Amino acid sequence: MTQVDDLYTVGDPIADTKAPKDLPIEQIWTRAKFTNKLVNPANRRKLSVIIVGTGLAGASAAATLGEAGYHVKSFCYQDSPRRAHSIAAQGGINAAKNYNDDGDSTYRLFYDTVKGGDYRSRETNVYRLAEVSTNIIDQCVAQGVPFARDYGGLLDNRSFGGVQVARTFYARGQTGQQLLIGAYQAMERQVTAGTVEQFTRHEMLELIVVDGRARGIVTRDMVTGKIESHLADAVVLASGGYGNVFFLSTNAMGCNTTATWRAHRKGAYFGNPCYTQIHPTCIPVSGDHQSKLTLMSESLRNDGRIWVPKRKEDADKDPRDIPEEDRDYYLERIYPSFGNLVPRDIASRQAKYMCDEGRGVGPLVGDFRRGVYLDFSDALSRMSRAAIDAKYGNLFDMYQRITGEDPREVPMRIYPAVHYTMGGLWVDYDLETTITGLYAVGEANFSDHGANRLGASSLMQCLGDGYFVLPNTIRNYLADGPFEPVAQDAPEVIEAVESVRGRIEKLLSINGERTVDSFHKELGHIMWEYCGMERTEEGLRKAIDLIRSLRAEFWRNVRVLGTADSLNQSLEKAGRVADFLELGELMCIDALHRRESCGGHFRAESQTEDGEALRDDEHFAYVAAWQFGEGADRLNPVLHKEDLVYKFIELKQRSYK
Amino acid sequence: MNLTLKIWRQNDAADAGRLVDYPVEGITEDMSFLEMLDVLNEQLQARGEEPVAFDSDCREGICGMCSLMINGEAHGPEVTTTCQLHMRSFKDGETITIEPWRASAFPIIRDLVVDRSAFDRIIQAGGYISVNTGAAPEANNIQVPKVAADRAFDTATCIGCGACAAACPNASAMLFLGAKVTHLGELPQGQAERSPRVVNMLNQHDAEGFGGCTNIGECATACPKEIPLDVISQLNKDFRTAKKYAG
Ligand SMILES: Cc1cc2nc3c(=O)[nH]c(=O)nc-3n(C[C@H](O)[C@H](O)[C@H](O)COP(=O)(O)OP(=O)(O)OC[C@H]3O[C@@H](n4cnc5c(N)ncnc54)[C@H](O)[C@@H]3O)c2cc1C
Ligand code: SF4
Ligand code: FES
Numbered sequence: 001m002t003q004v005d006d007l008y009t010v011g012d013p014i015a016d017t018k019a020p021k022d023l024p025i026e027q028i029w030t031r032a033k034f035t036n037k038l039v040n041p042a043n044r045r046k047l048s049v050i051i052v053g054t055g056l057a058g059a060s061a062a063a064t065l066g067e068a069g070y071h072v073k074s075f076c077y078q079d080s081p082r083r084a085h086s087i088a089a090q091g092g093i094n095a096a097k098n099y100n101d102d103g104d105s106t107y108r109l110f111y112d113t114v115k116g117g118d119y120r121s122r123e124t125n126v127y128r129l130a131e132v133s134t135n136i137i138d139q140c141v142a143q144g145v146p147f148a149r150d151y152g153g154l155l156d157n158r159s160f161g162g163v164q165v166a167r168t169f170y171a172r173g174q175t176g177q178q179l180l181i182g183a184y185q186a187m188e189r190q191v192t193a194g195t196v197e198q199f200t201r202h203e204m205l206e207l208i209v210v211d212g213r214a215r216g217i218v219t220r221d222m223v224t225g226k227i228e229s230h231l232a233d234a235v236v237l238a239s240g241g242y243g244n245v246f247f248l249s250t251n252a253m254g255c256n257t258t259a260t261w262r263a264h265r266k267g268a269y270f271g272n273p274c275y276t277q278i279h280p281t282c283i284p285v286s287g288d289h290q291s292k293l294t295l296m297s298e299s300l301r302n303d304g305r306i307w308v309p310k311r312k313e314d315a316d317k318d319p320r321d322i323p324e325e326d327r328d329y330y331l332e333r334i335y336p337s338f339g340n341l342v343p344r345d346i347a348s349r350q351a352k353y354m355c356d357e358g359r360g361v362g363p364l365v366g367d368f369r370r371g372v373y374l375d376f377s378d379a380l381s382r383m384s385r386a387a388i389d390a391k392y393g394n395l396f397d398m399y400q401r402i403t404g405e406d407p408r409e410v411p412m413r414i415y416p417a418v419h420y421t422m423g424g425l426w427v428d429y430d431l432e433t434t435i436t437g438l439y440a441v442g443e444a445n446f447s448d449h450g451a452n453r454l455g456a457s458s459l460m461q462c463l464g465d466g467y468f469v470l471p472n473t474i475r476n477y478l479a480d481g482p483f484e485p486v487a488q489d490a491p492e493v494i495e496a497v498e499s500v501r502g503r504i505e506k507l508l509s510i511n512g513e514r515t516v517d518s519f520h521k522e523l524g525h526i527m528w529e530y531c532g533m534e535r536t537e538e539g540l541r542k543a544i545d546l547i548r549s550l551r552a553e554f555w556r557n558v559r560v561l562g563t564a565d566s567l568n569q570s571l572e573k574a575g576r577v578a579d580f581l582e583l584g585e586l587m588c589i590d591a592l593h594r595r596e597s598c599g600g601h602f603r604a605e606s607q608t609e610d611g612e613a614l615r616d617d618e619h620f621a622y623v624a625a626w627q628f629g630e631g632a633d634r635l636n637p638v639l640h641k642e643d644l645v646y647k648f649i650e651l652k653q654r655s656y657k
Numbered sequence: 658m659n660l661t662l663k664i665w666r667q668n669d670a671a672d673a674g675r676l677v678d679y680p681v682e683g684i685t686e687d688m689s690f691l692e693m694l695d696v697l698n699e700q701l702q703a704r705g706e707e708p709v710a711f712d713s714d715c716r717e718g719i720c721g722m723c724s725l726m727i728n729g730e731a732h733g734p735e736v737t738t739t740c741q742l743h744m745r746s747f748k749d750g751e752t753i754t755i756e757p758w759r760a761s762a763f764p765i766i767r768d769l770v771v772d773r774s775a776f777d778r779i780i781q782a783g784g785y786i787s788v789n790t791g792a793a794p795e796a797n798n799i800q801v802p803k804v805a806a807d808r809a810f811d812t813a814t815c816i817g818c819g820a821c822a823a824a825c826p827n828a829s830a831m832l833f834l835g836a837k838v839t840h841l842g843e844l845p846q847g848q849a850e851r852s853p854r855v856v857n858m859l860n861q862h863d864a865e866g867f868g869g870c871t872n873i874g875e876c877a878t879a880c881p882k883e884i885p886l887d888v889i890s891q892l893n894k895d896f897r898t899a900k901k902y903a904g
Contacts (some may be wrong), residue, residue: 064790079712080777082817083720099797135791142793144786144844146810153800171810177719180815185785192781200774223766252714286687291695292716398718401741402689467790515702517695561707566669567767569710570702 001638007544007589008635014625014642019124019429025648026106032429033472037479044069045195047478048232050217052204052259054081056176056459057442058238059183060466062594063538066190068471070478073230074187074196075219076571077203077254080525082184082283085240085252086462089176090297090395091160092168093459095133100157104165106130111649112163113457116343117422117450117617119274119598119651122623122644124429126448132468133460137169139467143182147171158299159341160455168456173297173394179459183575202228204259205417205503205575206496207235207266207438208486213487214263214438218496220504222572225565227500229493233481234437234474237263238466241421241443242369243276245580245587246532247524250282250295256576257583260425260444268433269625269640271426271446273583274591277453277600278533279419280347283402284362284371293417294402296374296395298455301340303379303388304412306331306347308359308372315361317370330354335657345452345600345613348416352533353611355415362413371413380408416533420458420602423587426625426642431465434625439474441465446623451599504564507574512557516573523547523577523584531588536604540592544585548634551581585635586626593639596620617651658684658749662697664709665756666768674765676754686745690733691716691723693744694755710768716740718881721816723825725769726756731820731879738818738881757843758823762830762866773819775865776833782861783854784837786846799845809843812836814882821876821884827868832876834862835888838895852899 001009020031039047047070051062054076076084098104104478109130114121141147141155147169148156157166171178190196201222208216216231232291239259243249264270281296308326309315314322330350332339340347351372355362362371380388385408391395396407403413424447425433425440430440442462449457464649486493530536530543554577597606597613598620606614622641629636659682667674681697688696691713714722718741727733731743747753748820755769763771801809813836821832838855841847847854863869870889877886 006775060790067789078714078720078722079773080721080817082777083714083722085715085720087720087816088717097796107676135793138793138796139788139790140801140848141796142786144809144846146806146813146840146844149801149803149806151803153802153806154797171813172777174719177816180812181813186788186790188777188781189785189787191777197778200777223772252720253716254714287685289685289688289692291689291692294717333754398741401735401737401743404686404743404745470869471790513828515699517699559702561702561705567710567770570708577827 004593008593008629009638011627011638011640014640017122017124017428017642025123025127029131030122036476039475039479041069045071046482047071048073049234049236049474050230050232051075051236051238052217053084053238053442053444054184054187055084055086055238055240055442056180056183056462057444057466058180058236059084059180059187060463060472061236061238061441062196063183063186063190064467064471065600066187066195068191069195072190072196073199073232075199075202075204077201077222079200079261081187081198081200082181084180086180086459087177088252089459090173090295091299092158092170092175092456092464093136093179094160094167094456095137095169095460096167097137099155100166102165104167108165109133109167113448113454114450114649116454117452119450119617119621119646120598120615120623120644121448121450123646123648127648129448129461129464132464135468136460136463140179140182143186145171145178145182147549158302160299163454170299173299173392176459178533179463183463203572204239204499205262207263208268208493208496209435209493210486210490213436215483216493218500220500223567225563225568227497229488229497231486231493233478233483234439236439236441236470237425237444237473238441239444241424242580242583243418243421245523245584246418246527248285248290248293248528249522250293251281253292256579258576258579260440261579261583263433263435263438264423265628267435267628268438269426269627270586271423271623271625272451272590273423273587274531274594275422275451275599275602276418277344277420277422278348278416280344280351280416281374281414282417282419283399284413285365286363294398295404295417295419296399296412296414297342300374300392300395303375303391304340304376305329305378306372306374308339308354308361312358317358319361319373323448337657343452343454345602349533349602351416352648370567371415373411374414375411376407377411422447422453423452426623430476431470432473432477437477439470441470451533451601503575504571506565507558507560507571507578508555510558510560512559514557515559516570518581519550519558520573520577522550523581526550527584527587530548532589534602534604535591540588543588547581547584547588554578554581568605582635586637589635589637590624590626591655594620594624617652621651658744658748660684661752663752663754666709667765668756669767670764671879684744685789686743688744689716690727690742690744691740697882699776712770713740719816721818724758724771724818724820725811726758726823728754729825731758732881736883738879743818758819760822760828760867762822762828764817774825775867776817776830779830779834779861779866780837780900783850783857784841786841787850801844805843809840810841812843812884812888813840815884816882820879820881820883824875824879825868826873826875827871829870829876829887830862831870831882832886834858835892836884839888839891842891842895851895852902855892855895856899
């Protein structure tokens with residue numbers, strides 16, 4: 001193995017992703033479903049599966065595996081599965097139904113997703129996703145998900161950033177909520193049927209691996225503090241993304257990397273950790289007290305126009321007093337064919353540039369105004385107020401509640417914020433990680449979105465994984481089970497339980513001077529500054545040093561009050577921040593090693609003459625799958641490359657001009 | 658602004674609990690109510706006191722996790738969730754009383770955190786449409802008139818927060834229950850199970866210790882999602898029909 005830069009070593013490449021080979025792309029999934037082993041219905045109830053997470057991915061997987069007759073144990077940290085972060089998704093879900101006859105097809109959805117991901121995703125997986133997309137809509141409608149409909153009673157679609165067909169299904173601005181309630185209800189039905197056992201307010205803190213197979217998890221009952229081990233034939237992580245490493249993000253407060261990071265430490269490779277998505281349309285930060293950022297759905301870009309004043313002097317004027325000729329509709333100017341609908345990474349970076357130039361609007365935060373206008377006055381003169389309210393009413397109300405301003409009267413102010421993480425646990429075609437019997441679905445895996453995710457594609461991926469893909473791939477593994485039972489006092493179980501106890505005792509005994517939140521905020525600041533919208537070699541090196549010393553200080557100086565055996569929210573947060581402090585370093589190492597720009601990963605050193613991301617396909621057309629290295633002081637991870645081979649799509653420099 | 662908070666502190670289910678006074682300073686109008694509590698908790702921890710436990714997750718008004726009684730009103734003075742309430746709704750110098758949801762079906766776990774698992778059990782009793790994955794017909798084969806689709810949507814927006822039951826003098830969760838029965842009952846897909854659904858869910862509601870509706874309407878006033886009171890009429894109507902068919 002070659003040591004690089006004192007930061008990481010390079011290991012063997014990943015040779016096989018387990019997809020059936022030498023077939024036309026449209027036959028691969030059909031073949032896999034046929035060749036994957038079957039499990040006799042009578043054997044299924046003897047097979048148990050642990051699913052961590054009840055978001056769209058976890059709840060849909062739990063419901064489906066339960067219906068099939070497996071014994072499922074489902075975990076979440078909230079007080080009800082229905083509260084998983086998926087509930088907050090606003091805009092919609094894609095599917096290649098082609099109900100509008102506007103030229104959509106499975107191939108086009110596949111093509112758009114690979115292109116949108118800046119050619120850094122795996123063709124076979126993305127094609128399968130496009131294939132199952134239509135089944136998702138059928139399933140959800142049958143469950144009673146109230147998608148938007150036209151007056152004929154048929155389903156309505158809208159178009160979403162980065163594509164030119166209308167394939168997005170939606171339920172006003174609450175699509176995630178409605179889809180999740182559908183999946184949750186399907187899962188609760190299985191609780192009644194006795195196939196799914198539900199554990200709420202239970203946090204997974206460790207993975208149990210026996211003889212090279214994932215066989216269980218260690219959890220903490222967040223009400224009583226009890227440390228428990230749960231054992232099964234297979235483990236599925238559906239624990240969501242890690243955007244909260246930035247402290248401020250659009251994610252829910254509790255979103256964390258603990259489940260995936262603990263699995264990583266036990267041998268699961270982490271794929272493309274540096275690929276994060278910064279969403280262009282969020283409500284700007286208003287002060288230091290800020291605990292999270294609120295997304296304004298990107299669907300707003302269909303009818304709103306983005307602009308900043310042409311002159312810096314106009315930055316603090318009332319926008320309504322700035323005449324048309326003094327406004328710069330910069331996205332329409334720079335990208336005439338896509339205009340306000342360019343992909344998220346481009347829209348975000350351009351907003352940053354406008355503000356860096358001093359043309360940002362809103363209150364001064366430090367030396368800059370960090371906001372641009374999203375203006376609905378054209379739309380309001382084109383459509384009735386009622387029509388606009390039907391589409392965006394709840395978003396406008398939410399904006400008004402937070403800022404005190406009505407977007408029907410004054411243009412909205414928006415600014416980019418961390419929103420989604422394309423990186424996650426590396427999985428093969430079967431969604432299995434590098435630990436046998438450990439699967440990852442939804443945002444928790446490194447997924448189908450390459451270096452950038454298109455709008456409305458995460459919900460599709462989560463439900464595709466949970467309803468249709470995982471249930472068909474995991475049976476290939478379970479067919480060899482039930483595996484030899486693991487005793488509660490097996491050495492691997494005891495070791496895992498003791499390490500969880502030890503960590504909790506350590507956190508409670510440091511009794512230092514700084515709160516958990518203060519460490520989290522400082523980490524977030526480092527990540528946003530150096531591993532955010534624009535990354536440089538120098539900045540990333542600095543960030544790695546800063547994170548290492550912050551981590552050392554955390555373990556010396558954090559103050560966690562309260563006890564281990566009661567509901568203790570500081571303790572919960574402390575465990576999560578401790579893991580973020582390691583993941584942050586890995587993200588920076590990944591960003592540093594990838595000396596190209598692609599999708600959401602923009603390296604200032606790699607750009608075209610007109611400032612667009614410049615990929616380097618010759619050197620970087622691969623997935624970076626990182627193996628855990630040493631630990632505490634420095635991670636020193638091992639890089640395994642999975643080459644991305646494009647057989648069905650031609651690699652092109654992305655252009656939205 | 659500066660405020661005096663009177664906050665319910667209770668170590669665990671066994672503890673009797675009490676209101677404790679906390680002054681807080683340096684609060685700004687742009688803060689959300691929960692960010693104001695974050696500020697208090699940072700100050701408490703700096704002094705070596707345990708922070709106040711309260712539930713929240715999305716902080717966007719959609720997950721239903723946040724749940725505070727503020728000056729005796731569920732979710733406070735505005736028609737929204739606790740997390741979407743901002744400090745511009747309060748005045749400098751004000752005293753604010755903060756308590757947990759109070760209903761015997763929502764036992765207190767600690768401070769402001771309660772156990773709402775009763776709601777999951779009500780859904781388990783029948784709050785779903787039985788369709789296994791893979792068994793669904795082509796989506797556009799099911800046509801739903803826009804009016805029905807819209808009413809189904811409006812009632813499906815319930816976030817399961819429990820404010821309705823907390824606000825009700827009789828601790829009835831019939832607004833929550835009615836919202837689900839109406840959501841599924843408005844849709845053609847929901848017809849097959851309409852009668853058993855309402856009977857089973859109502860039985861579970863009663864078994865959990867929630868009271869019956871006494872027509873006061875506090876629930877609809879407190880509901881952050883403006884679920885209309887007439888879902889309870891729908892619930893009663895469906896229940897009557899169900900009993901008629903059951904004989
Ligand atoms: C504001 C917002 C709007 C969005 N809008 C859209 C949109 O319009 N369209 C779209 O396609 N995508 C959208 N996304 C992205 C999409 O919502 C998410 O990527 C997706 O919902 C993730 O689902 P999931 O099932 O993977 O995980 P989540 O929904 O995040 O669920 C994670 C689950 O894991 C559990 N969990 C986590 N850690 C632990 C642990 N250690 N122990 C036990 N349980 C644990 C949690 O309790 C939870 O149940 C949006 C995201 C945000 C933030
Ligand atoms: S009906 Fe309203 S108050 Fe009751 S749980 Fe639903 S959203 Fe909350
Ligand atoms: S925290 Fe999610 S609704 Fe308030």
